[in-house]
Structures are given as C-alpha cells and as structure tokens.
Amino acid sequence: AQSVSQHNHHVILSEAASLELGCNYSYGGTVNLFWYVQYPGQHLQLLLKYFSGDPLVKGIKGFEAEFIKSKFSFNLRKPSVQWSDTAEYFCAAGEITGGGNKLTFGTGTQLKVEL
Amino acid sequence: EAGVTQSPTHLIKTRGQQATLRCSPISGHTSVYWYQQALGLGLQFLLWYDEGEERNRGNFPPRFSGRQFPNYSSELNVNALELEDSALYLCASSLANVNSPLHFGNGTRLTVT
Numbered sequence: 001a002q003s004v005s006q007h008n009h010h011v012i013l014s015e016a017a018s019l020e021l022g023c024n025y026s027y028g029g030t031v032n033l034f035w036y037v038q039y040p041g042q043h044l045q046l047l048l049k050y051f052s053g054d055p056l057v058k059g060i061k062g063f064e065a066e067f068i069k070s071k072f073s074f075n076l077r078k079p080s081v082q083w084s085d086t087a088e089y090f091c092a093a094g095e096i097t098g099g100g101n102k103l104t105f106g107t108g109t110q111l112k113v114e115l
Numbered sequence: 116e117a118g119v120t121q122s123p124t125h126l127i128k129t130r131g132q133q134a135t136l137r138c139s140p141i142s143g144h145t146s147v148y149w150y151q152q153a154l155g156l157g158l159q160f161l162l163w164y165d166e167g168e169e170r171n172r173g174n175f176p177p178r179f180s181g182r183q184f185p186n187y188s189s190e191l192n193v194n195a196l197e198l199e200d201s202a203l204y205l206c207a208s209s210l211a212n213v214n215s216p217l218h219f220g221n222g223t224r225l226t227v228t
Contacts (some may be wrong), residue, residue, distance in 0.1 A: 032214065043118070044205065044219035051214055090158065102148065102171050103217065107157035 002027050004093050006106035013081050013113050021076040021109050023065075023091035033074040034092040034103065035065055044090070050074065061085070086113045117142065119220035121206050127226045128196050136191040136223045140208030146170075147189040148209070148217060149181060153202040161204075164189055165211060196227045 007022040025031060035047040048059025055067040065076045074091060088110050092103040120139045128134050140147050149161040160173035164183035172179075178194040187208075193200055203224050207217040 034216065036219075043221045044207075046216045046218075049216055092158075102160055102163050103158075104160065105150075105158035107155070 002093070002095060002104045004091055004104050004106040006089075006091050006109050008109045009107065010110045011112070013111070015083055015113055015115055016080045017113075019076070019078040019081045019085070019111070021089055021091075021111070023074045023076065023106060024072050025074065025091075025093040025104075026072065027093060027095055029095055032094045033065075033067060034094070035059065035063070035074075035076050036090045036092060036105075037087050038090070038108075039087045047076070047089070081111075081113050083113045083115055085111060087111060119206055119208050119218055121204075121220040121223050123223060124221070125224045125226070127228065129228050130196055130198060132196050132227075134193045134196060134200075134225055136193075136204050136206075136225070138189045138191070138206030138208075138220060140187050140189070140206075141218055143210070144208035144218070145187055145211050146209045146215075147183055147187065148207040149189070149191050150205040150207065151175075151202045152205055152222070153199075158205065162191065193225070198227050201225060201227045 003026045005024045033050040036044045037047045038044045050057045050067045058064045088108045090108045091106040094103045122137045146165040148163050150158040152158050163171040167183050181191040183189045203222045205222045207219045209215040209217050
C-alpha cells in the first residue's frame, strides 16, 4: 500500500539551528513528492516539490529537500531556522497514474522555533 | 487571485445527522480534492472530482459522498454522522495537469456530538 512516513512528530529548535525533517515513502512506481507547510491559523501551502531531474530541490523561504531514490526518502532541510518557521510540515507523495494529483500525506511534524 | 474557499468554517452536528460541506476552487481549476484531517492521523484522502466526475475515492465508507457542479465547485456530504467523523475537512483544487500542485482552503471544522 502507498504510504508516507514522517518520523519526527514534534521538533523544538532554537533560532539559527539547522533543521532536517525526515520523510520516507512507499510506492511501487514513479512518484511526485511534496512538502507542504501549515502556519498557525493559515491554510496548507506548498513549500517545494520534486517531479524529476535534479534530486536537490529548493523551495520558498530557504527550504530545500533531497530526493534519494535508493532510500525512498525526501528529507526537508533548512540551514538556519527562524522563529517564523514555527508551523506544521507535511510530506506528501503522489503516484503518477491515471492523471490527477491524489496525494498521500504523512502525519505531519510540528516544528517550534524558540527565540 | 482568490484562493480555495470553503464553507461553513465550523459545523456542529449530532450523531446520526447529515452534514454538507462546500468548496469553491480557484478559478480555472477543474479538479477538486477532499481530505479529512483528524487529530493525530494527518490528512486522509477522501474524494477526487474532475470535470464533474468522481475519479477516485479513498478508504472511507459510502456514507461519505459528494459531487462537483458545472462551475467546478463541490459538495461533500456525510450521512449518518458518527462521533469519529469529527475532524477538519480540507478541500483542494488544481489544474487537471498531473504536475499541478494542490491549493488548499482553510477547511471546515466538523464537530459531531
């Protein structure tokens, strides 16, 4: 079955610390991979996406993610977090079959950045 | 550009009743997706509509149903409500292109008492 796993449910960091959030997916075929972010009181927003090509993708606000096919992973990174990065982060995968963008989401990682 | 809009923002129902949730996609988007976000379970895929047709549904019972109208807006209906249906219901829209990302609304918070 298709699944997405996020191993860190809650992460607390100090400002300027480096961030890495883990994401692993389980799919048989070719997948599109996404990271979405939900800031407090706001709707889910796309942070970055991987479809093909360079496995290191850069998104908004200094975030990047690396697709490692052999590890079925798509970890999110940021070299130096800010207080404003406090949010919930969701990894998602979509199998490229039959059109459409039906996504399977992970359970999310709640990130709190302390001043 | 107006985003995805959902109504109502909050909905309180009692067990056994029916709930109707509404979603208006971004202009030009033909695909609408419904997700359930229950506490601790992340986002669970419910339904996908495109061009007025149901294209796919997730692992939910038949009492979860919906439709898409000619203007691409969509309704999610939940019949015979159960306590565990309490959740945030998110609607997302996208272009029909497989590489088009999903744009989410703010959701409808459904509480079943």
